[in-house]
Amino acid sequence: MLRPLFLSFLLACAVSLSSSAVFLENGMPILWAQTAGQVTDLPTQNGILTPDPWNFLHRMSLYRLMIAATDPYMGSMGTNATDSPLWGLPLQFGWMRNSGRLADPTGATTCGLQTGDTMCVSTQSWWGCVTYFVSVLPFLSAVKQGFMGAGVQVQMQIPEGVQDYCTTYESCAASYPDAMSKWDAFFQGLKAAAESPLPENEKKDSLLGLFWAAEMASTYASAACNSRQSHYSSSEVSFQNSWLNSAEYVAAAHFQSNLQNSALFISPLPSRILQVNDNAPNIADLSSEENHTLYVFSWMDSVNSLLGGTLVRMWRSAMCSVNTREKGRQMLEQLLLDPTFATQTFLSIITGMTSSC
Structure with a gap:
């Protein structure tokens, strides 16, 4: 049974579809059918894989290959292929x-x-830069941990004149050791979980913890992209920063970012780059869902800044058990997708949850 909130959200999406950025195609990520289905579909040179992460299909292929290679180890996540x-x-x-x-x-x-x-994919795009750290780095780690086959070597292509991106496992490990070690731990954890006698729900929570630790380490490493924010309006930069800040909450709650859950949270994101005079929740050409999401993101970021980072710290403290993390995921869904769920309610519940840990 679909939850009432999910049903109402789908209806709202159907109404506002014209203003939403399309990211699904036949129930899969856009252009998925055009991506590499196996490692040998990637370009090679002298026996070394040489994908071009500045080509959308190549970078999307890295995701498809990682998902396919790790799926046999994802049994604790559920019975669906996604x-x-x-x-x-x-x-x-x-x-x-x-x-x-x-x-x-x-x-x-x-x-x-x-x-x-x-x-x-522009090397000057802040978004393209940030996602380099959650595509290229985990792919290189997955290769290193043997998920793409024995003896596979990878050298990412890079446009001429661009210097500030690592292109091999060794160069990424040297430049971003924390991120690479945490991706290694995630992929090693997948293999270990397959042999673990722990209950499936505990394995799932543990693996999601490893996944989000790696995801956040990549996010922190992407501070290397900050200079590219100068290319955008102050409104877009504010959204970029609040979007990064939102990851702190989903990470601590061990959000299961499968296809269905992720679609739920990505659908109301702004369908275009924000301009200097855009001020949520009153952006005329964006849907009410997009305006609400921008408003909530901005509110969470502002409160956290005003409190000197206390909101994020309180949230992390509250996410102290499998049970509170489940409640946390439900709260995030309500906050982002239900306009009637007051932000002050969110604050008071966090305070109560923290005291129970």
Whole structure:
């Protein structure tokens, strides 16, 4: 049975579909059918895999290959073929493309524009840079841990004149050791879970903890992308920062970012890049759902800043058990998807949950 909140959300989406960025195609991430179905579909040079992460289909292929390679170890996530937490990454990436966020924000090229190379991911895009850390880094780790086969070597392509991206497991481990070690721990944990006698729900919670630890380490490493924020309006930069901040909450709650859950949270994200005069919840050409999401993101980020980071710390403290993490996931769903759920209610519940830990 679908929950009433989910049903009402789907109805709202149907009404506002015209203003939402499309990120699903036949129930799968956009252009999924055009991505590499096996490692040998990727380009090679001298026996080394050389995918181009600045091509949308190549980077999306990294996600498809990781999901396929790890699915045999994801039994604790559920019985559906789309229950892996990795599904949230390609959905997110597809939303970025169709909302214009992977295109060149400087205007110097037509990379990513409908009038240019639509499969191009700009090296100047802040969004393209941030997602490099949750696509290339985990893929290189998965290869290192043997998920793509024995003896596979990878060297990512990089455009001429671009210096600040790592391209091999070794260079990424040297530049971002914490992120790479946590992705290694996640992939090693998948293999260990297959042999573990623990109950499935405990294995699931543990694996989601490892996944989000790696995801957040990549997010912190993506501070390397900060200079690219100068290409955007203050409204878009504010959204970028609040979008990063929101990850703290879903990570601590061990959110299962499978295809269905991720679609629920990505659908109301803004369908275009924000301009300087955009002020949620009163952006005329965005849907009420998009306006509400922007408002909630901004509120959470502002309160956390005003409290000197206390809101995030309180939330992390409250997410102290499998039970409170389940309640936390329900609260996040209500806060983001139910406009009647007051932000003050959210604060008071967190305070109560923290005291019970």
